[in-house]
Amino acid sequence: MAKKEESTAVETTKIDAKIPAGPLAEKWSNYKAHQKLVNPANKRRLDVIVVGTGLAGASAAASMAEMGFNVLNFCIQDSPRRAHSIAAQGGINAAKNYQNDGDSVYRLFYDTIKGGDYRAREANVYRLAEVSNGIIDQCVAQGVPFAREYGGLLDNRSFGGAQVSRTFYAKGQTGQQLLLGAYSALSRQIGKGTVKLYSRYEMLDVVVIDGRARGIIARNLVTGKVERFFAHAVVVGTGGYGNAFFLSTNAMTSNASAAVQMYKKGAYFANPAYAQIHPTCIPVHGEFQSKLTLMSESLRNDGRIWTPKSKEDAEAIRAGKKKATDLKEDERDYYLERRYPAFGNLVPRDVASRAAKERCDAGYGVGNTGLAVYLDFSAAINRLGEDVVRARYGNLFQMYEKIVDDNPYNTPMMIYPAIHYTMGGIWVDYELQTSVKGLFCIGEANFSDHGANRLGASALMQGLADGYFVLPYTIQNYLADQIQVPRMSTDLPEFADAEKSVSDKIKKLMSIQGKKSVDTIHRELGLIMWDFVGMGRNKAGLEHALEKIKEVRKEFWSNVFIPGAADNMNAELEKALRVADFIEIGELMARDALQREESCGGHFREEYQTPEGEALRNDEEFSFASCWKFNGEGEEPTLLKEALDYEFIHRQQRNYKA
Amino acid sequence: MDKTINLTLKVWRQAGPKAKGKFETYKIDNVSTDSSFLEMMDVLNEQLVAERKEPVAFDHDCREGICGMCSMYINGHPHGPDGEITTCQLHMRNFNDGQTITIEPWRSAAFPIIKDLMVDRGAYDKIIQAGGYVNVNTGGVPDGNAIPIGKDIADEAMDAASCIGCGACAAACKNGSAMLFVAAKVSQLALLPQGKVEGAHRAKAMVAKMDELGFGNCTNTGACEAECPKNVSISHIARLNREFLVAKFQD
Amino acid sequence: MWLIDSSIGRKLVMSITGTFLVLFLLFHSIMNLVVIISPEGYNAICEFLGANWYALVATSILASGFVIHILYALYLTFQNMRARGAERYAVKNNQKGVSWSSQNMLVLGAIVLGFLVLHMYNFWFKMQFVELTGIHTGDFHPADGAAYVQQLFSNWVYCVVYIVWLAALWLHLTHGIWSALQSLGLNNKTWLPRVKVIANVISTIVVLMFMAVPVYYLLGCGSGC
The missing domain is CATH 1.20.58.100 (Fumarate reductase/succinate dehydrogenase flavoprotein-like, C-terminal domain)
Structure with a gap:
């Protein structure tokens, strides 16, 4: 209590993000042109630990193993394919401009910075936009079955915070397909013996020797044994910390322990306050509830969000006296379209979430708790026909119906915001290295690219960008100095x-x-x-x-x-x-x-x-x-x-x- | 809305892979019909913890039907009696007040029990490692639109690719066969031009690994398809057979 | 040898031998129908398929088809039981869309085989075998097959026994035929339901043709109606 009013100690230490000099568009090329590399013979002698097998972890482990590094990969579940990246539904952004709607690397960069409310690093975000196109190519080459047009070319949809269609998708299971792509690349390396996989292991500490990360302590979840592992560098891609809220859209094993251990060993924790609340989740409905289920943002392409215009109607609905379908068009308040005419239902997530909270706090909420708004597809069904809507969102509608026992083709879905993603995370520099040498952090676990808010379909982009195209380069700049370091004993x-x-x-x-x-x-x-x-x-x-x-x-x-x-x-x-x-x-x-x-x-x-x-x-x-x-x-x-x-x-x- | 039911659970308890297992019976009251099956299991475990007993071990993670981690053989069906869903999406409104629910682990020689309802499905990973991929390294690939792929073909590949690797197919199969799992991957990649290139090698490698790991022979009963939470069709098994036979006759 | 070592190889053998046996059944059932239309014609066929070298070659090929089919069935079943594991499910429910016969092919096969022994005794033993060895046992000339058939099926017990047998055969075939096509890879999403219908049609035709003979004689039609 005594410390309550005490202002937080602030140091003025200059934090060096090691951003390369030069014009924005040339920074990454310049970096790659001048960074240090490790020759093939030396790569074999270098061990890298990768913790996590999500999009970032699996793609990084696979890519580094392909290059010749000796990789140890840790997975908390029974298989790398179960990492929670698999649950991402809607899609992945890339600046391909296949739709000829004016997209470009710069525009993706700009939208991401703006979407993040100007709290992200320019150089990192530009690099992200730059490598985004390569991700699509890579995934297609792996056999990811992206949605296609009748002409055989890749299809796109729109996501929040953008005025172009740049989101690539595979039904409502894009995360699954991308993860299975990365998992297949990883499996290929495991089969070859270049990656050693430790499944059902949980990292519980990072080992720092002379100021450099040299290994981890992990617990074998089957035997309970606490074990030691050495590597020349440690890469952590263990996702976000949204489960601090108990109820979130995260998986049950999604946790922040690796991040907290890194923090305690000297890695800075950046922007912990930036947590994303996703506007379209199935509302909380009982005390027994263990998690919240997300309904993809892609639904906002065709769904219209509304609450009753009058409080009386809202009350009647809450009391079960009226149904959503009883309300006529002019009795509905499409509040996002009203407040944000330019973006309408496709405003960024933070804006949409707050607008829903505002309506519910003001007494216009629906559902028996009053903490829900409608997501209505009747207009889309009238315009496109039920078949088209089913083809686009069938699996999401089915999921909704199984959970809520309500048919969204006939009555509007009820949705409410829920904790979904954490933009904050372990601080990393341009090379994705934390403030501890030799300790790298990738994917949602780091803080780097989304500023104060992440746009939809950008998490998959960032995870794979880090794992396929950024870390495998930048880590070499560090490892090039480590070729003289012999493998250390874990008895130290x-x-x-x-x-x-x-x-x-x-x-x-x-x-x-x-x-x-x-x-x-x-x-x-x-x-x-x-x-x-x-x-x-x-x-x-x-x-x-x-x-x-x-x-x-x-x-x-x-x-x-x-x-x-x-x-x-x-x-x-x-x-x-x-x-x-x-x-x-x-x-x-x-x-x-x-x-x-x-x-x-x-x-x-x-x-x-x-x-x-x-x-x-x-x-x-x-x-x-x-x-x-x-x-x-x-x-x-x-x-x-x-x-x-x-x-x-x-x-x-x-x-x-x- | 808030209906509750009382249930009797017969749960398989087994301390470890080698230990002898048996059914334990538990009573559980006031289960909300809006809760999911796993939430009901959470309540059971809270109850056991309150009684200072060890909770039931079971696999689960995303709880939204996509990670494939949850298993459980519920009243004679993998993932329970409701169709096209995983256990985590099974809701208690599918059960009646006073009902007895029998919960067993996946049973297949290739899926040894780790503890209680938890089994080791590492065999599926090993099959993928044997060839369930396209041999491309990161970088240096052609543009995503370089090879057009017909929408029907892409959609069919997507249907195969929707497999979540949960193991329900082998668990449901009276032969303990993993054909649907293997077929889903072989078929997905055989349909796409990117995967077709090494299709013959992949089919042989994955089938050989499947046989080596002790899975049974497919006799086309179709139980796998009936219980698959993602509705993967056995027509993919036909494609696997075709790919495999053509590959073998080319040798 | 991948036809023995590989699961799909083994299934290939099952489906090829199975298909071969189905073709034999088709031929056999068409031949049987002749006895109704023209007993003389039937006897001519019996004569033709008597103790001739080509009939003997065909018979031994047929027999080996049976033997291979049965041996593989036993081997597959043994392997599958092992793959299932030592512990069995306490509760087992039927799945929607899974036919009973598909789960019980070995049982159905055993029933078919059991009756087959009787059938061999009834006909093959008294016809081709007799011709082969020259040992006369019955009242009829071995080539007068029509008389045999008529005599046997005048006894209603035999008729019922054969009808039960044919029912088991029908069940075995409904799964076996489409399963063979599936194992050969001759199937896809569009054709899956069609192939199942084709299988049902073929098995029904075969079994009806076989059944026609005992029913015909049971109704007493053979002795002048």
């Missing part, structure tokens, strides 16, 4: 210490033998996060959240109950280890949200909004990436600021109205 004291700290933590957790289950405490944390660090944040709420999270931490470390033994498969222990880290992340999110006294993208501070309720940025004071440096258990972390200098783009208030 640094390994022993790291393993001991993990084992001690496990022992401590097992010995608490309290009264609450892990999920109970996780749920408590999630409620705090959603209520105070969710879609609308304010100073008082965030300060309250910080207090509450402290209480949750205390409760967790004194009253959690884990049955079974540690030297065996133990799902409750696994969850407990993750929740311990979610508590840390939750606190860091609240802390970051508190210091960022502006609204931008997914971070909305209620104190900072325009009279129309739009996010109000403060470029004067907050044009930086906040980088949190760990100072030890129980100590306040230090805030470092990486200034975001916009050389090429003129920043303006985001406008999706005209």
Whole structure:
């Protein structure tokens, strides 16, 4: 309590993102032309650990193995194909301009920067847009069955935040198909023996020797054994930390533990407050609920979002006296089309989510909780026919019907925002290297490309860009200096210490033998996060959240109950280890949200909004990436600021109205 | 809306791969019919933890029907009695008050039990590693539109590619055969010009690996297709047979 | 040898021998019909297929087809039982769209085989075998097949036994024919339902043609109606 009002310590250490000099469009080419490379004979002698087998992890592991590096790949599930990238539905962006609608690398870059509310690094985003086209080519070559036109060419659809059709898709299962593509490339290398796969393993610590990452400590989830692994460099692609909210669209094993361990070993954690709330999820409907299901953003191509115009109608619907279909056209408020005529239902996710919350808070929400809005396909069905709608979204409609027991062809879907993606993550420089040498971070786990808000169909793009086309280059610039370093023994004291700290933590957790289950405490944390660090944040709420999270931490470390033994498969222990880290992340999110006294993208501070309720940025004071440096258990972390200098783009208030 | 039901669960419990397993019976009350099957299992596990007992181990991850991690053989069906979905999307409204539900792990010699309802499906990964890919390295590939692919062909490839590798096909098959899984991948890549190039080699390599790993022989019962949560058609098995036989006769 | 080592190779052998046997059944059933139309013609065929070298060659090829089909069936079933694992499901429900016969081909095959032994005793043993060895056992000349047929099927017990047998054969064929085409890869999404219909039509025709003979004699039509 005493520390509550104390302002966060701020260091003015210059953070060097190592952005190459030169014009924006030439930076990446220049970098590649001048970076150091490793010759084939030396590649064989270099070990690289890749943690995670999602789009980023699998593509990086496969690409590096193809180049000749010796790769150790860790997977938390039973197979690399299960990584949560598989659940991405809608599509992947690329600046191909196949539709001749005026797209270009620059426009994709610009849309991404703007979509991120001018809080991303120009050079990184430009590179992302630049390599985007190669990703499509690569995936097609792997046999990814993208949707095609009758003429045999690739088809596109539109996504939020763009006025061009640049999204490539494979039914409503684009993430699955891209991941299976990367998985097949990875499997090919596993078959060849260039990648050694460790499935059902969870990374629990990173081993740092003389300031460089040299390996990890991982727990075999089947035997419970804690094991040590050496490598010349460590790459982490373990996804985001959205599960700190308990209910999110993430998978059950999606966790932040690898990120938190990196943070504790000296990697900065950047922009933790930037979490994306996805506007089109199936609303919460019960206490037993374990996760929220996303309905693809692609649905907003043809679906129209509305609430009743009058509160009376909304109340009648909530009470079950009226149905959505009872309301006539002029009794419906298509609020996105009303507020944002230029982009309509295809505004970016943060804008759409906040608009839904605004309507529901104002009393126009539907569903029995009042926390839902309609996503209506009747206009599309009338225009295109049910068959076309079925062909486009059939699997999503089926999924909705199985969960909600309601037929979306006849009645509008009900949707509500839910935590989906975290733009924040481990800080990395242009080379995707963290502030710890030899420790790299890719995909959603890093913070690099999406600023304060990610556009739809950009996560797949970034994951694969990092894994296929960026990291395999940039890591060589580091590894070129490591060719003289022999493989180290895992008996070194640094390994022993790291393993001991993990084992001690496990022992401590097992010995608490309290009264609450892990999920109970996780749920408590999630409620705090959603209520105070969710879609609308304010100073008082965030300060309250910080207090509450402290209480949750205390409760967790004194009253959690884990049955079974540690030297065996133990799902409750696994969850407990993750929740311990979610508590840390939750606190860091609240802390970051508190210091960022502006609204931008997914971070909305209620104190900072325009009279129309739009996010109000403060470029004067907050044009930086906040980088949190760990100072030890129980100590306040230090805030470092990486200034975001916009050389090429003129920043303006985001406008999706005209 | 908020209807609840009371159930009796007969759950297979097995401490480890070598341990002897048996059914345990649990009562579970006030299960919301709006909850998913796995959420019902969560409630059961919370109940067990509250009684200081070990929860039931089962595989699950995305809980939206796409990762293929969840398994469970429920009342005689992989992924339960409802069609075209995985266990995580199975909802309790498919069950009646007072019903007894028997929950078993996948049973197939190639899927050994790890614990309780959790099995090792690594064999499927090994089959993919044997040839379920196109031999291309990163970079240096032609433009995505360089080779037009007919919409029908792309769509059929997509239908095959929608396989989630859950193992329900082998679990449902009285022969413990993995043909539908193998066929889905072989067929997807055989349909596309990018994969066709090495189609013969792929079919032989993947079938050889499948046989080596102890899966049974396909006798075309069609149980795999009937239980496949993604509705992958056995017509892909015909394509696999064709690819394989043509490849063998060319040798 | 991939026809033994590979699962699809083994299935190829099953489908080729199976197809061969189906073709034989077609021929056999058409031949049988002749007995109704013209007993003399039937006897001429019996004569033709008596103890001649080509008939013997065809018979031994046919026999080896049976033997291979049966041996492979046993081998496949043994392997499949092993692949299923030691523990079995406690609850097993039928799946929609899965025919009973497809799950019970070995049982149906065994029934067919069992009756086949009787059939061999009834006809082959008393006709071709007798001609071959020259040992006369019955009341009829071995080439007077029509008389045999008429005598046997005047007994209703035999008629019922044969009808039951043919029912099992029908079930075996409905799955076997389309399954053979599927195993040969002669199938796709559009043709899948069509192939199943074709299989049902062929098996029904074959079985009806076979059944016509006992039914004809059971109704007493053979002795002058």
